[in-house]
């Protein structure tokens with residue numbers, strides 16, 4: 098199969114992408130968070146192609162992408178008032194809501210759950226494609242399962258060239274980490290995955306929020322969890338990733354004294370001079386966590402190289418978008434964290 102690259106500035110792109118979706122094909126779509134691997138979410142054969150292309154475990158449900166908040170009612174039922182309030186505040190945008198599913202949503206999309214995840218992405222071209230297709234687009238992040246997510250069309254081409262019908266090139270993704278997922282079937286709502294909409298923003302609207310344990314800790318593969326995707330090792334380059342926590346100076350002292358040939362250091366721009374000679378790679382500035390979220394997956398993909406032995410990583414602290422960056426980096430490190438403050 099020849100994978101077509103559809104440019105964002107062509108008037109034909111939305112029509113071509115929508116036609117492929119309607120005919121049961123696979124199209125990678127740009128969103129403000131990461132690129133998605135899209136198919137008609139109501140067509141089981143099309144959805145099966147997503148799982149095959151990604152090598153995705155069958156028990157991991159997909160998000161349905163819709164073009165406006167009103168479409169929620171086509172696919173969800175018993176919708177609480179809070180869902181409408183969140184949609185008014187954050188859609189289109191990087192928020193996914195888990196709600197009871199209507200029977201028109203096939204079991205392969207929900208992985209047999211009684212709920213479905215829905216999101217209205219903040220990318221005009223992708224919303225236009227959904228509208229023209231006339232069906233919701235089921236789309237996981239477009240990476241091969243387990244690998245760092247795709248934030249450019251080139252990342253998608255690298256993972257899927259010759260295996261999907263087309264890639265819509267909408268340029269680099271603005272947010273860079275996936276959407277925030279909130280389960281609204283519980284009261285108070287439960288945060289299943291931090292992302293572009295911060296916990297602080299959610300609490301300001303909802304008043305209260307439970308944080309699922311899968312957000313902050315390693316989950317057993319056999320565990321019963323709310324968001325099945327959160328239990329798998331994820332976002333990870335091939336080699337071991339170790340987070341080194343603590344002050345700039347203490348972390349640098351620890352890393353420099355453990356560094357061996359073949360190791361790399363993933364750090365903040367401000368720290369580059371501290372790691373001269375240790376092959377450092379910056380993923381953004383610590384002073385502006387949005388640059389870290391935008392740069393994280395590109396950096397992790399660059400470090401996904403068999404010649405690398407180990408990656409020592411620096412992780413931002415605190416809330417806001419830094420909270421989502423911490424979550425992705427800790428999962429990439431399988432929660433392997435060393436506190437340099439305790440090292441003497």
Ligand code: TXA
Pocket residue numbers: 128130131132133134157158159160191193195207210212213214216218236237238239274275276277278289323324325326327
């Ligand atoms: O930003 C995003 O959300 C991107 C873009 C493409 O929209 N999509 C994305 O999809 O990150 P994916 O498949 O990589 O991650 C979706 C997560 C998985 O952890 C999955 O288990 C969870 O959402 N999920 C999907 N449906 C669910 C449901 N009904 N209940 C609980 N979790 C669900």
Ligand code: MG
Pocket residue numbers: 237238246
């Ligand atoms: Mg993913």
